[in-house]
Amino acid sequence: MNWEVTQMDVKNAFLHGDLTEVVYMKQPAGFVDKSRPDHVCLLHKAIYGLKQAPRAWFDKFSSYLLEFGFICSIKDPSLFVYSRNKDVIMLLLYVDDMIITGNNSEAMAKFKQNLSGQFRMKYLGQMAYFLGIQPHKAAGQGELFENPKYFRSLAGKFQYLTLTRPDIQFAVNFICQKMHQPSVSDFNLLKRVLRYIKGTITMGINFARNTDFVLRAYSDSNYAGCPYT
Template identity: 35%
Template sequence: MVVRNKVRLVAQGFYQKEGIDYEETFAPVARLEAIRILLAFAASKGFKLQQMDVKSAFLNGFIEEEVYVRQPPGLKSVRFPDRVYKLRKALYGLKQAPRAWYAMLKSFLLKFGFVMGSVDKTLFLLSRGGDTLIVQIYVDDIIFGGSSHALVCSFAEQMSREFEMSLMGELQFFLGLQIKQSPEGTFVHPAKYTKDILKKFDMGDSKPMTTPMNTNTALDANEDAEAVDQKEFRGMIGSLLYLTPTRLDIQFAVCLCARYQASPRTSHRQAVKRIFRYPKFTPELGLWYFSGSSLSLREFSDADDAGCRIDRKSTSDTCQLLGTSLVSWSSRKQASVSLSTTEAEYIAAASCCCQLFWMKATLSDFGLKYGRIPLLVDSTSAISIAKNPVLHSRTKHIDVRFHFLRDHYEKGDIDLIHVVEGVDNALIKGEIES
């Protein structure tokens, strides 16, 4: 059951100016990859995650700046009706409210004995007597779980004593995702959200499609075609982007169509509608995280050569797996035009390596240490550039920032492996273990 609360204490009527009314507004927010890593780790260790929601979270944080508000109706002073209140705590609508809430919660958790993650500042870990408790913060939503039921209950009691809490229980819904935890593992899927967006855009009765995009589809600006409603097109793209945190299979198609939001045409809308018809065919497709799965780390990298028909830039496609659990992926157009397939593959591998080191640093907070991590690439030429310095005389045009891939290979942080398209997973596993 979802409890809805009306917000009554809201700052309104004035526009805050940076440097005068506030200095800093940044508040750390957990990345979706961090949430998926936590789900995969919890499933592997076999403990269930719980969720709690803080009521009126932004009203708990203390603010450092001087902020004054009018006396609210019903609370006016009879003795001083013309005076104003000076705020000690934040209100909804203030720029610094999220930061003040995070500072308040962080202070409480550190006092409780938690240690903050070295990379992910929304991750807090507590070790006590051989047991571990993990807490992940996403603004006012808190996910937590651990190896000891008593430690989990103690933390929940402490939080309830300090803050007004709601929605405490097993994690089932988070950021539009449905999460089902069982002894066999954890299943994450957006079935309910999929049905909602199909209904929103009147596509509930449309014919399902088995693929998100035809392999022969080649979108371009198509300026001669009829223009469509830009607001509706952007709404459709935005709705589909909320599916991508659990639907890797539509990531490329959605990002491709998103490039034409400035001036959408009929061909672009038809492509987007086809993407909608694909989740209708697979409404409950999602991510499965096995219980007891190994926590080895590996990644895959690929790129198309000059795939964009407008500027001929290539697209980098990467994915990272924690054991058998898919926890991170991306489909992103490269910043520069590649002069060869080798260069496109090399740049994609370099961007994949960046994400790998963020994950490696994050997982170190969970107590996981890694040696050489396999990076599987389907281009022997790109691997040769990273391994052989003699070839660098031919690659001076490649930006220096991409050559750190070779540096980390020499340091032994990664192991570049050639993978053939369509190769059996068992062969990949055997090659990595050997």
């Protein structure tokens, strides 16, 4: 719809959060009271490293948006929509990064000014790269690759390679969808697969003479099974 999309982030976002429960912490190194070394600190605000910090920050920021007049999307709690008369503003939040778009530049400017008065904001300009998404100015794929025949030749070789390298199956399938009219961005993805192949040329699954006849499946994902990450 040709709306302006700007990107902003919040400086020291987690330090803005207000705690709604009692939290104590040990005196930080370098700031220990020598006369009372066994005492602890009572936190009034959230700090980095605190488990409650992300929730406290989100609660404070979302409360501000709701007071301003935004409505939180039911489908996606990270999306906030402001609609007054004919003015529409949309804000998508990811931790302390956000993108803002709307149909009225003046309304957006007024909102961003109000936002900067509440939080320490950093203006990053027009959206360039956000959560793996890179917008293009052209309506299509962006700048076209100058040698599509060479692109198709490499992509075809990848297809043969997937017979013995199933780990690149998804990436090759994605690249082959771009063979008709590849862009420079598509060629960069192709080169990324090439670099991956070069870096893993000595890796593989070995079947020796004494290998048993048990069927095994291999995956590079543990489906969020790690309790720490």
